[in-house]
Amino acid sequence: MNKTEIYILSGFLGSGKTTLLKQLLTEEKKQNRKVAVMMNELGKVSIDSDAVDEDIPLKELLDGCICCTIQDKLESQLQGLLVIDKPDAIYIEATGAAHPVEVLDAVMSPLFADRIEVKGIISVVDGKRWLNRHSLSPQVQQLLIEQIRHADLILLNKTDELTDGEQSKLTMEIQALNSHAFSILTTFAKVPMQQIKRLSSSIKTDRAQAHVSTDLKLSTYVYQFKQAIGQMEFESFLRKLPDTIYRIKGYVKFHSAEFPSLFQYSYGMPLYMKENMNMPLNMVFIGENIDWKQVEEELHALEAR
Numbered sequence: 001m002n003k004t005e006i007y008i009l010s011g012f013l014g015s016g017k018t019t020l021l022k023q024l025l026t027e028e029k030k031q032n033r034k035v036a037v038m039m040n041e042l043g044k045v046s047i048d049s050d051a052v053d054e055d056i057p058l059k060e061l062l063d064g065c066i067c068c069t070i071q072d073k074l075e076s077q078l079q080g081l082l083v084i085d086k087p088d089a090i091y092i093e094a095t096g097a098a099h100p101v102e103v104l105d106a107v108m109s110p111l112f113a114d115r116i117e118v119k120g121i122i123s124v125v126d127g128k129r130w131l132n133r134h135s136l137s138p139q140v141q142q143l144l145i146e147q148i149r150h151a152d153l154i155l156l157n158k159t160d161e162l163t164d165g166e167q168s169k170l171t172m173e174i175q176a177l178n179s180h181a182f183s184i185l186t187t188f189a190k191v192p193m194q195q196i197k198r199l200s201s202s203i204k205t206d207r208a209q210a211h212v213s214t215d216l217k218l219s220t221y222v223y224q225f226k227q228a229i230g231q232m233e234f235e236s237f238l239r240k241l242p243d244t245i246y247r248i249k250g251y252v253k254f255h256s257a258e259f260p261s262l263f264q265y266s267y268g269m270p271l272y273m274k275e276n277m278n279m280p281l282n283m284v285f286i287g288e289n290i291d292w293k294q295v296e297e298e299l300h301a302l303e304a305r
């Protein structure tokens, strides 16, 4: 089964995400690919949905931010798209106020993590706003930095509003924050489609890819338990995890239990909820600078006991 590619469009309010989305959809259409769009606007009325042609499945997540209030809805809509529309790719435009870790978290449901491939986070930066960022609140400045730090491809947009000197300054500052991502100067978010297609799963969603190397940035990893494990051993595994594992969620079955538990872990706090039926024993991890191979070995060891 081909996995559905997921592209996350991130970037601050007004930076050019919808402008980018429109172009990507035009390019995908030319290549006869089946795509779907999920948009998340803060506030009840969607302003941008007319950017998307009627024949493209569009799910709008209104009145709340992907990262906080409407995770469950996102999960069910994403599942609906995967089951009914079965697109080649889904483009997710997050609100400008969303933190990339939280968007990834919302997308990576243990129910279908093995059916999607998160190709990457594309962050759009408004050049002028970045250079004048010191006039923004510290929280907003920090968010702009996080959106850049976690990106896999960065569009330094609105270059028509910048002098050559400002463009160089912008490029240097952004590359200093994130040297792993390719950054490209754009006007009206015009980016060659090859750049998008080159985003070859730098974010891991596939077991096998965990063998490549340590990920020097934000990445995800999915483990599938084959059998029940011991709860004490699992908790001791959790205690030893690096604190750059921001989030774990999924289903785990303990030796004594009839059914699996839903397990949630964020910033070091574990939480279990008993299920009353069998669930896929997938566990999703989101972290930064993590050697997933080592995590995988430890999980294997839990199953071997």
Ligand SMILES: Nc1nc2c(ncn2[C@@H]2O[C@H](COP(=O)(O)OP(=O)(O)OP(=O)(O)O)[C@@H](O)[C@H]2O)c(=O)[nH]1
Pocket: 011, 012, 013, 014, 015, 016, 017, 018, 019, 020, 048, 095, 096, 157, 158, 159, 160, 161, 186, 187, 188, 189
């Ligand atoms: N001058 C200039 N304007 C641009 C450029 N790219 C986008 N814009 C304009 O900037 C405005 C915001 O662009 P959008 O694509 O709607 O930005 P967005 O990030 O989707 O905005 P939100 O949905 O509010 O978060 C629009 O009026 C665009 O036409 C650019 O390169 N140069």
